[in-house]
């Protein structure tokens with residue numbers, strides 16, 4: 001096989017058994033990455049298994065495009081039962097950077113870890129040599145130090161996935177940290193902790209064979225040209241503050257063999273602090289948001305470093321700090337209840353105390369260790385009432401509100417987590433469109449171009465009216481399937497799809513780029529994408545149903561979307577492209593219940609599900625070749 005390595009590593013930490021299974025039957029049906037991760041989860045994790053049970057599996061899978069020199073091809077999918085979801089259930093996350101390529105170089109399309117060791121261990125993978133090694137001396141160390149020790153022990157080019165205090169102490173939202181400051185959330189750091197698995201260290205010396213190396217070289221040249229778009233530097237909340245001129249992007253994201261520009265980058269803070277930053281981590285802890293105008297730049301710089309080191313999710317920490325600040329201002333938590341000096345919130349010292357309190361379940365940290373969403377049930381009622389709408393079990397809700405973009409009402413509730421990346425297809429077009437509104441000619445992404453994108457990429461021209469309901473079900477289905485294919489190939493979300501481009505005369509991108517790469521690398525036709533995308537999405541649906549999802553009610557968006565008019569944080573409102581060349585200000589909108597219900601029904605029909613209950617029809621599953629689902633699972 002070209003592109004794939006043909007093997008999946010299976011490690012049981014209870015009995016130390018290690019085996020290799022053939023990946024071919026999985027990749028033929030599910031490609032790789034997220035798709036194969038789902039298939040392995042379906043077969044290996046029973047619905048009644050709890051996240052911290054030894055029987056839970058933590059599954060790392062990589063797609064065929066990873067480590068082939070293709071640009072933006074670094075994604076590792078991580079799948080398992082999450083302690084962070086409410087209730088606990090199937091979930092997923094991603095790692096970019098160097099981990100996926102190293103798995104491939106070591107000869108594997110994936111790794112499944114199950115069981116629980118009696119003492120702390122780490123897994124060492126060096127090509128065919130796989131060992132479970134004692135990690136007792138590392139237990140108690142935070143993430144970066146553990147990574148350093150692994151590099152000292154096994155060589156500078158060793159790639160690692162590690163946990164810090166949050167993972168060791170089973171903090172339900174704990175993340176795992178990997179080489180190159182990459183992280184995976186969903187509480188998978190705590191799942192590693194529950195298995196006494198301190199780290200995974202990987203070194204590979206092989207390479208991935210490519211069907212058409214010359215074709216890939218020319219596609220790489222083409223990718224650089226077509227991928228020219230606005231750079232999504234991520235510091236909107238720092239713009240206009242005194243810190244703005246102290247923060248500078250000085251380098252690209254620099255994942256394995258990727259030369260694309262993206263939201264990840266090397267940032268310089270002030271004169272002396274330099275580090276990798278990704279997405280929101282730059283600004284999850286802004287001192288001035290908590291009334292601390294004169295904090296030194298170090299506080300801003302070290303906040304993401306500390307979160308990674310402990311294993312705290314920065315979205316979660318952002319929600320926690322906002323909530324504590326709201327409680328402080330309203331007097332909803334006494335100093336005794338908090339066990340923390342809330343008046344110091346916004347300082348670096350406070351962040352240290354807060355992380356220590358959560359990691360060791362002290363004071364309010366006991367509640368926060370459950371995750372803010374779940375743990376707030378134990379908070380005093382006055383404090384619980386201050387939870388913001390954005391608080392979610394994983395990530396933050398409502399960032400692109402269904403009230404402004406009805407398509408989001410089909411994305412948010414149907415996924416096991418936020419942030420899911422379906423909405424980036426909309427967001428990454430909306431952002432340049434907003435630039436164009438403010439400064440005509442700056443991006444060229446206008447209503448007409450969005451209509452073309454909607455027609456040719458989302459399969460639904462009507463969906464170009466972001467404010468409407470017509471055509472959104474088809475666009476949602478197409479975007480979901482594309483996203484699942486992208487994650488199964490191992491392609492980075494920041495890079496694909498290329499919907500618009502500054503490298504083409506008409507600014508339309510190339511939605512076929514992923515397919516061209518796939519064929520050049522594997523020699524297989526991309527005609528399989530449609531069916532495989534459908535299969536992956538349906539299998540995820542079955543897993544969620546098997547674990548207790550009730551339909552259709554669990555498919556509805558949060559109730560406030562139907563009743564609370566949308567508020568805008570700025571005086572300019574929340575503008576979206578409307579019909580024709582119009583611009584719609586969505587302030588004050590709510591979701592129209594009747595139109596939403598019709599949209600959901602249409603979505604069910606397009607999926608081949610019962611239009612009333614949302615349950616996949618037997619005929620649909622038969623056509624997709626999915627077996628093993630019993631309606632007895634449905635409550």
Ligand code: SF4
Nearest residue numbers: 253254255258262492
């Ligand atoms: S586009 Fe950015 S985040 Fe994605 S693989 Fe390339 S450098 Fe990494």
